[in-house]
Amino acid sequence: MDQRPVTQATPPGVKIRDFVAGPRLQIAFSLDGEQCRELLPPCPINKSSIQRASALREEIRRKIKDGTFCYADYFPDSPRAAAPKQDSSLMERLLQKQLETYERQVTNGRLTLSTYRGYAKAVNGARMRRWHGVQVRDVTPGMLRSWVSEMDCTSKAIRNMLTPLRSVFEDALNDELIDFNPFDRIALAKLIRQTAKASDYVVNPFTAAERAALLDACRPDERPMLQFWLATGLRPGELQALEWRHIDWERRIARIELNQVAGEIKKPKTDAGVRDVDLDASAIGALQVQRPLSEAKGSRIWLNPRDGEPWSTDAQVRKTFWLPVCTRSKVDYRNPYQVRHTYASTLLTDGHNPWYVAAQLGHKDVEMVFRTYGRFIREDYQKPKPELRNAENSKSV
Template sequence: MYKMTQPKLYSRGKTLWVRFSYDGEVIKRSLNLESTKANKILANTQIIPQMIIKVHSGEFFNIEKQKMPTVDEYMKVSFELHKGNRSYSTSYLYDKNYNRHVKPVFGDMKLDKVTSSDITRWQNELREKKRLKKGSILRVRSCLNVMFEDAIENDIIQINPIKKAKKLRETENPLVKRVKLKPFNLMEIQSILNVLKDSDKNLIATFFYTGMRAGEVIGLKWEYVDFNRKTIAVREQMVSGVQKEILKTTKSQRTVPIINTLLPYLKHQFELTGDCEYVFLTSRSKKHYHSAGKIREQIWVKALKEAKVPYRNLHQTRGTFISTLISNGEDINYVSKIAGHENVKVTLERYSEYIPSKNDNFGDCFIA
């Protein structure tokens, strides 16, 4: 016969909880009652006695099993809880990562049955079999971590198994190294633009000379381009064919200057699409780009090959813009602002190596 200790009542925050052990296992449950004198009397005189009866009859654990949701069931709840404070691109990424990497492994498991060992083994598999780098695994894991925290907050479980999982170590495996920025030089930029024509040339020039993210460029509308003030207001982005106002960070909504080098390209583009809503349209369908993938496939890869410029991904146009400004002595606070970084610390962490010495006689102050 299983042994059960007498349930003890205690407060956790402003809520009443009960704790007891059953067959050596410590069980903690929220009573979902505010910690008041009246509720304590109610718990001790009615709720706990009924709980003891249900534990011995087995009804308590049957009810627990029925109530405990699966990971897949509660992930839907978690996504809904955070829908209002996540950008569309973040929600899309969470959903994609969950369906690809989390659901096949944990989807059918009850929340309270997922252990820290399960998480550790899963992380190892993502790294060893799927060759995901540490940053990617952490991003995949984050949706699961948030879901467990939501479940704790709503008194469904008591422990987040991710907190006790083995930490991911850094690796020197070249397959999982982060792509290092290799800025294009001015000659390479010109070579790329020289092999392009019309709208394609104007599009790639905008990437190089604004530092805007891909979703921001393909989602750019003419209403946000001010030729008089020579500015572009970044207010929206295109993600998987959906136009959204919420951008990556709180600083993403910003104003980017139209530098003199870019101006003729945008004016030419206005001649081509000025009577349309979007600045850039596909050459085939004359509709806005669905995603940056088509630009890479149809324009970018071919242009670099024809220009005989070593391949870098399209996102490196952004890094080129930022690093070029910084290396030429532009104010890093202003560069950070027009780049849409959360703060200048982010800019410094990524681009500090491009900060030039402002004084050719640096160090001479120590000469006696």
């Protein structure tokens, strides 16, 4: 018998092992985070057998991904086949499977990376460990109600936490792992409304004196961005994504059609987010100063002064730019979003129409302007109180 080693090329995960009795094909795959290597039955080593080994490996990987792989079906003599089979109906496994679905949606362009990160944070967070070790069929509506009611967070945070969990139960019902979806037996909206923590966020605009102090505390390479931001009230991600092509110098407007979230450039969430923002003399002046600093370096207008590169995240702007400027100015710290609130409240205090302000902010209607900035709106734009409307109607009769 010819015992010379076989040297044929093999695809990823397939290897030819040489033994005294002759060469054998071996395939490798990952299961539950561990690397598995299994020898295939003896056979002639040729192109066809190598292709069959590769196809077998892909079949196994596909079943592992779907949660249907049984070790003993493929390798009954392997020590791993005797290990207890992990229960695919455990909540933690179903949650991870849901997270894998989200990963595929990111790859297919059906889910943004920032949204996926939010789901991953929820699935892997401490609160979700409440369900580890629990069979999906054993989760009751009462258990869910108790869990939700114990959350000490805002309604938005609760809803973000529940999104992947609700998907798990919807899939479990479709796969006949459960007889009913426990979420269908919960008055969820009412429960969240009764138990959610009220947001402690307060709209606290910067005064004219504070705005002047902030601008005075800026270095020359920092000031144009803050001056423009105060004059336009853009969302932080819109400011980061703004490009020179978006500036219409003749019409004195900035076209807002991109937003950057967690380093990812995408379109605004709503149609109203795509808009033209008017540029006053202060905004135009800031752009004119910035033009020689960044136009030749690329498409983005605003760059990180530390390295001359485009901003990548809100956190980078806050830590690298905003916090140092606030510290130097000795102005009481508020988060950067207060710049947007300052822009809106200043327009309203100056008597601008709330509908115009809503359009400049990128809101789909004026409701949020009245709800968020009602105390800054002049009386002539306020809606009459019911008793005043009735009195006016009686006079006209």
